[in-house]
Amino acid sequence: MDLGELAACMGSLPCVITQVSAGLTIGLLLFLVASGLTLIFGVLGLVNFAHGTLYMLGAYFALSAYELTESFLVATLAGTLGVAVFGLLMERTLFRRIYGADVLMQLLVCYAVILIMDDVVKIVWGGDFLKMDMPETFRRPPLLIGGGIVPLFYLVLFGITLAVALLLALGMSRTRFGRTVRAAAVNPAMVASLGVNTSFVFAAVFAVGSGLAGLAGALSAPIRSVVPGAGVSILIESFIVTVIGGMGSIGGALAAALLIGLTRSFGSIGFPLFTEGLMFLMMAAILLVKPSGLAGKHLA
Amino acid sequence: MRRLSGWRGDVLAALGALLVAAVLVLGLGSNGLVDFIIRFGIFGLLVLSLNLLIGTAGLVSFGHAAFFGSGAYAFGLLMQSGGWSVPAAILAALLWSALLALAIGALCVRLSEIYFAFLTLAFQMLIHSMVISWVSLTGGDQGLMGGVPKPPFLGIELARPTHLALFAAACLAVSAVLLRQVIRSPFGVALRMLRDNPQRAAFLGLSVFRYRLGAFVIAGTFAGLSGVLMSLYVSGAFPTFLYWTTSGEALFMIMLGGIGTFLGPLLGAATFLFISDRITAFTEHHGLFFGAVLLLLVLGLRKGMLDWAVEAWRSRRERHKA
Numbered sequence: 001m002d003l004g005e006l007a008a009c010m011g012s013l014p015c016v017i018t019q020v021s022a023g024l025t026i027g028l029l030l031f032l033v034a035s036g037l038t039l040i041f042g043v044l045g046l047v048n049f050a051h052g053t054l055y056m057l058g059a060y061f062a063l064s065a066y067e068l069t070e071s072f073l074v075a076t077l078a079g080t081l082g083v084a085v086f087g088l089l090m091e092r093t094l095f096r097r098i099y100g101a102d103v104l105m106q107l108l109v110c111y112a113v114i115l116i117m118d119d120v121v122k123i124v125w126g127g128d129f130l131k132m133d134m135p136e137t138f139r140r141p142p143l144l145i146g147g148g149i150v151p152l153f154y155l156v157l158f159g160i161t162l163a164v165a166l167l168l169a170l171g172m173s174r175t176r177f178g179r180t181v182r183a184a185a186v187n188p189a190m191v192a193s194l195g196v197n198t199s200f201v202f203a204a205v206f207a208v209g210s211g212l213a214g215l216a217g218a219l220s221a222p223i224r225s226v227v228p229g230a231g232v233s234i235l236i237e238s239f240i241v242t243v244i245g246g247m248g249s250i251g252g253a254l255a256a257a258l259l260i261g262l263t264r265s266f267g268s269i270g271f272p273l274f275t276e277g278l279m280f281l282m283m284a285a286i287l288l289v290k291p292s293g294l295a296g297k298h299l300a
Numbered sequence: 301m302r303r304l305s306g307w308r309g310d311v312l313a314a315l316g317a318l319l320v321a322a323v324l325v326l327g328l329g330s331n332g333l334v335d336f337i338i339r340f341g342i343f344g345l346l347v348l349s350l351n352l353l354i355g356t357a358g359l360v361s362f363g364h365a366a367f368f369g370s371g372a373y374a375f376g377l378l379m380q381s382g383g384w385s386v387p388a389a390i391l392a393a394l395l396w397s398a399l400l401a402l403a404i405g406a407l408c409v410r411l412s413e414i415y416f417a418f419l420t421l422a423f424q425m426l427i428h429s430m431v432i433s434w435v436s437l438t439g440g441d442q443g444l445m446g447g448v449p450k451p452p453f454l455g456i457e458l459a460r461p462t463h464l465a466l467f468a469a470a471c472l473a474v475s476a477v478l479l480r481q482v483i484r485s486p487f488g489v490a491l492r493m494l495r496d497n498p499q500r501a502a503f504l505g506l507s508v509f510r511y512r513l514g515a516f517v518i519a520g521t522f523a524g525l526s527g528v529l530m531s532l533y534v535s536g537a538f539p540t541f542l543y544w545t546t547s548g549e550a551l552f553m554i555m556l557g558g559i560g561t562f563l564g565p566l567l568g569a570a571t572f573l574f575i576s577d578r579i580t581a582f583t584e585h586h587g588l589f590f591g592a593v594l595l596l597l598v599l600g601l602r603k604g605m606l607d608w609a610v611e612a613w614r615s616r617r618e619r620h621k622a
Contacts (some may be wrong), residue, residue, distance in 0.1 A: 005574075045416070103353075103413075103414060104360060107548075107556045109595065111552060111591075111594070112591040112595040113591065114587075114591070115586075115588070115590055116595075119587040119588035239421075243422075273429070274429055274433040275423075276430075277424065277430060278429075280429065284422040285417040287418060287422065288407060288419070291415040
């Protein structure tokens with residue numbers, strides 16, 4: 001523990017800016033994963049414990065696509081769309097069978113998927129730590145804002161994530177499809193009897209949620225190591241985010257993800273060994289005071 | 301009268317099982333078998349205690365390994381401090397696990413279903429983080445190193461694998477009889493009623509909170525004993541004992557065997573350990589094969605093995621009657 005160092009950092013603007021930018025990066029990546037998780041839970045009632053695996057696959061897909069084409073755009077699209085398609089296949093073959101099953105059953109199926117995919121990834125890409133090269137365009141000296149160090153790629157990441165968050169929020173609230181999804185979340189039988197193919201709606205939601213995780217994985221590939229099992233730690237953090245924000249709430253997920261991101265980045269200075277503990281402490285406190293989370297149980 | 305005979309039946313069955321274990325350990329004495337019996341004792345105890353919460357009380361805990369790990373650490377630390385005999389250290393470790401379960405349970409059992417599950421998980425991971433960051437006491441992420449001394453008592457030398465195997469089997473057998481008694485007692489009946497219809501039970505004047513807390517403490521205490529055995533087995537205590545994967549494995553064993561019968565979880569634990577060993581023996585891609593077997597079993601049966609068998613047998617008997 002080094003709380004003195006944390007206090008010193010809080011006292012200097014450059015240090016605060018550096019840590020905030022790092023915290024926002026962690027938080028926004030986490031938001032992409034958690035929003036997919038919360039969307040799938042809110043609409044399908046499925047606690048997708050295998051969601052971290054989708055994130056990991058996104059990173060590997062992006063890595064391979066980048067090696068082939070050297071294009072950041074192609075890599076990001078490959079991560080997003082590739083995982084969306086993968087998620088769609090999983091939903092049609094596997095998860096479709098366990099909607100409405102009890103949470104233990106869902107846990108067991110997801111656990112099997114995690115075990116299988118971790119090994120498949122090891123067979124295809126090997127078990128070593130891999131890293132995607134930083135794309136040429138972003139290989140510039142970091143920006144100095146108010147004395148703080150902010151890598152250019154972080155700003156790109158902020159832009160993409162915020163655009164996606166906005167698109168998701170508008171898509172859910174303004175489009176016909178978004179309204180159908182929200183209705184199907186509340187009463188699928190009624191929606192089906194109005195002539196909507198709810199099975200299609202569910203599959204689409206799963207694909208979108210998977211795509212979000214894939215996008216997060218793809219964006220993380222240049223700044224984090226890509227390794228089998230990477231999905232597990234992001235899964236745990238996404239769960240904390242989802243619970244703190246409120247299961248099913250996308251706005252709550254955004255607030256909670258930023259909270260956790262900042263906790264992580266400042267905690268790494270003051271109490272590196274207990275950062276995770278503090279996150280779980282916050283989760284426990286929220287559950288005790290308001291189990292439905294910061295934002296309750298509504299879809300944004 | 302019937303309850304008495306049921307009790308006697310349990311004791312006889314437990315003695316029989318123990319006798320089989322003793323013959324296997326002393327008669328055949330292959331290392332693999334002794335090792336398997338020790339691990340079966342450990343995980344059998346863990347899943348039986350967890351199923352008191354899940355199967356009987358309907359409380360799905362994702363954080364049961366908190367008590368498994370705390371039992372292991374408490375026992376390991378006491379034995380390393382010197383001056384404690386094995387039985388005294390076991391009792392102290394059980395008391396510690398019970399107190400921890402009382403504190404955590406008092407906060408958790410108020411919540412229902414998925415929120416209960418997440419809160420137990422949060423507390424478990426909180427304890428995990430504390431163990432990781434309190435390096436001077438626990439050894440941090442290296443775990444409790446330097447071995448756990450096992451001075452002999454009453455002629456039992458736990459440093460010898462055969463003795464440990466019989467000791468673990470005996471702990472499991474005694475605990476199984478005790479837990480079965482708990483489930484059969486009026487207390488257990490009340491727990492099942494709270495599981496199926498908490499409102500009705502509350503109308504009848506039962507304190508939902510007290511019964512659930514009672515079950516949580518009993519389950520935590522037996523999980524603590526299982527952790528003590530683990531600490532004896534690996535001669536140490538490690539943070540993974542407290543990690544969510546350990547709780548996860550216990551849940552999978554229970555799901556595999558079935559939550560509806562008393563022996564289901566034990567069958568699940570044995571199957572899980574057996575399949576896991578077999579697969580490790582022939583391939584390095586353990587997860588791939590193990591995951592595939594799990595998927596086939598879960599999606600094929602849609603429930604635990606023993607639950608499935610009991611149901612199949614019942615429906616067959618119905619058909620014969622008709």
